[in-house]
Amino acid sequence: MQVHAKFKKHSQVEDLYFTDPILVMTEETHSLHEALTAAEKYMKDGYYAVNAITYESFDRENEQFIIGIFSGTVDYGKFISERVTTTYEMTEPEFTETRDQIIKNIEQVREYIRDGHTYQVNYTTRLTGRFTGDGHTLFETLMSSNNGDYAMYIEYGDEQLVSCSPELFFEVDQYRTIRTRPMKGTAPRGRNEKEDEDNRRFLKASKKDQAENVMIVDLLRNDISKVAAKNSVNVPKLFTIEKYATVFQMTSTVEAALASDMNITDIMDGLFPCGSITGAPKLSTMNIINALESTPREYYCGTLGIMYPGGECVFNVPIRTLYIKGGEYVYGAGGGITYDSNPASEYDEIVDKTAFLKKAQFELIESMRLENGHVPRLQYHVNRLASSAGAFGYKTADLQGAVQNYIETKADSAGLFKLRATLNRSGSLNLSHAPIDDAEEAPAILSEAPISAPPEFIENKTTVRYHYKIPNNDFNIVLYYNGQQQLTEFNIGNVVISENDELYTPSEQTGILKGVMRQSLLDDKMIQERDYSLDEFIGKYEEGRISVFLINSVRGWLKIRLTIQR
Template sequence: MRCASGCWRARRRPGRQDLPDGSVLQTLVDFAEPRGDATARLRVAFGAPSRVLVARTPDEVRPVLETVEALAREGRWCVGYLRYEAAAAFDPAFAVHAGEGPLAWFGVHDAAQPWPETDTAGDRVPAVDWQAGLSRAAFDRNMQAIHRAIGNGELYQLNYTAPLRAEFHGHARAWFEALRKAQPDGYAAFIDTGEEQVLSVSPELFFDWHGDRILARPMKGTAPRGATAAEDEALALRLRTVPKERAENVMIVDLIRNDLSRVAQPFSVRVPRLFHTEALPTVWQMTSDVEAAVRDGVSLVDVFAALFPCGSITGAPKVSAMRMIRELEPEARGVYCGAVGVVRPGGHATFNVPIRTVTLRGTEARCGIGSGITADAGADAEWEEWRHKRAFLGPGNTPVSSAAMSAFELLETLALVDGTLRDAPAHLSRMRNAAAHFGYPWNEALLAECLQRLSDDHSTGAWRVRLLLDAQGQPRAQAFAMDAAPARVRLQLAARAFAEADSEFSRFKTTHRAHYEAFAPTAPGVFDTLLWNRRGEITECTRGNIALLLDGRWLTPPLRCGLLNGIGRANRLRDGQLAEAVVRVDDLPRVQALAFVNSLRGWLDADLCDPQK
């Protein structure tokens, strides 16, 4: 709102945090420094801006950017965003929908504040039930239209997207912090304008312009993360080598080379890095670097006029792609696919491409998901890629709060019998793989020391040990008395598909277990629930793996069905007691026997019961 003197003042909301200078926190910037040290980050906070620059029509966008640059060169910090629809300000041939909200918004700040020490992890973030705005049938029809356009020579690639929507009643800042933990190491920003809140945890750099050097890092090419270290590396290698993914990346690199040449010194545009795979928690992404020396006299407006919108979220050629985007996508993209960034004192400008970005207006949350479509892109594969990309919001289709909304620890459960830890090396190896996947620091000597202390304190008897590792790499271990294992257990079949079977929170063992707890047994005397995925394939139980005797062989589902790589399961596969094979729910009437298997309890013969009896 505006005060009597015309200055801008934020509306204070419950749960908003004060900064050391007494102002209300409105903006957070946590950007990777894209050059040099991979661990260096720009991590700063800002209170209410001293001035706000807003463009609501295309004619106002350029003047806003001119003012941003002038104020930054005077020593101010300018933090804000451009909507995708601001493209019309730079070229009238760029086709866009009319949208809601400002085309450009920047807060001007006299100084940056330290990153706030107060943690919002304790703030409750309610469940968010995302609703897709596009059916599979409509997706398939639009894929056919894109392929026709490519076949007719109208374009080479099109970045096709659709929105997700949800109701949200909670603290936007706490939600941002949770999303940032689920999607670390990129270009994250939280901006509260009073009118809307932008929660961007994008992994993609749009451009970094410092001095006479400008760097763009388009992100094109996606693959899921693997269930094991070997599978993970194989998926990364496949992403780097599959012709479809490489072609998609090269098309956009060529487009951005051409865009950069509009502001570059002659013959200075180069591609120092091509087909680089980056490990994110839920997917592998492929990036390439395009850089140039900027001509004298180039302004921030000139840079945006040359590059915006980023070719990675339009397609090529850009004008034709954007025209088809407007035909296929029924509404404005908004901040999603625009640009979110900071211009530092002196003029150093860094902007992300706001993918993996949630926008809040009132209680409505919006997030876009999309992918680049080329001639050889298949509808099934692209639909699956969309599913992998939206995983940063939470596993499968469960509410966001079930995955990203709280900090989690890595977990291993071991048996400690008379001072000896069963399968300790295997458990540590599995935890090490999980730490590498989630980016947790790993010090094996520290974990071994932690386990040794616990063993020394529990040298007799049988104990269930919980070994935990937090996001800072600090371990802790707990011991609980362990009762004797039952000779035989009863299992019930899940009443619905386990949607999170392919989630990283099922492939790796962590304290985030809400998706398993939702399938806890409901009938008296039932030991565990047998799960199955959306393809009708048996996966595992909520607390261990499953073995099934079928056609005279003991089988266990392969990891690709979506399950934890259990230590007890791995031991029996190695010893030849089990073989991997897909077993479907439809096969259960032919199953001759079952067993529950894990490292803690060993092999427990099991019966599959009717939960209604």
């Protein structure tokens, strides 16, 4: 069992890696109550417990779960060294039901509401596709453009779970405060800044979405009261709008003091499954869900969570989640239906939520300098794109012809621009341009941790950029080093060091992007390769014995004013 969790705890998202559990419990060896009770005991003894529980596990006859006990975390290098492959292929998702079937089911929900059986139903459907390869790389690809604060990757046997969820189910902190943060209410992101802001304001003012949200808040207040100290339930935040890669979400926060005699099984019995993905009232609505949804939800809408040494725990609601098994993936999507819901609009909202999966198909990037209708080093860009396409098995495209056509038909004939080309797996090439300033200097900061990523995502320029973490919001440029404490590169270019009238750049063996300008300068013998240990580099920089430059094909040379915080 391997786990990579990106969970928010104490207001900070942290990466935790787990391998080699001392114990794995499933429905084949334990009941869910037995497994949770055992996990809680291990937690109190200083162990981590990682939990994956299906939605259907609320029914003791249909329990399905994986709970792993770990003595501690491991570093990224240990985790990634055990991966057999770091690439994947997946087909486009297809709905398991037709549009007409989904709309008919939503109409049926409205009839249930009209007849008084429920107030709101969180109706969902499934999408499926073929998948081969490494689910963890898919996880990192999706997370590179998604700000889910409760994300987790799990591999166990032939099963892989990829959850990029932004939704908290519940957490219990060091003060035994229990907190939940339901998401209910969605609007798509806009195509431009104005449309984006219009959509955010629309959601913020939407009476329909507020009504959905407050129903679930009331439901969760009731659920939490079952495990809370008397008169301690409160709602500190109502109707907060949060921004994600493809949608805006409306959230609220419910919290309480946990009663002194409550344990993890009591919490699960009182809260599971989360009311935000059932509806209200809970039990009768779950019966409606069972009648209308043609396939099981499985881990989607169940819960994934971590029990930390000492007693704290955090569990998510696994939305934006893929379950991979037997060469196939299943993805769930849905939304809250009220009597005022428009079935066609609700279907469109479900489609909006599947746009998240488009991020799974990462693209190759070429960033070029377009100056007065001319692209320097164009053949280098053509060669690098072809090399990267071959490395990932992408179909190639005529970059040179596309650039020339773009310049003639769409680009401005005068001025300085960044010309960006992206190539997808099927060989489709997309170009865009934006003006840039011709700066000569820039501030940067030295990374606080080594860069960690599969080599192919460092050596090739792609939309997978999770490894280029920025440690300080005051800086846009970061200088990195590898696990061997060798200087490598910047997040937006290669590094050149001026020392004793010579110009040096780290070798490819250190783990760097094969930069176009770097290669051009090497070919012209204007720079040469030389590796620097981190200590040597810092010492010489602080003594003023070297100067540092960032180079890339768009900006050219930038002299760097480096901040070092160690």
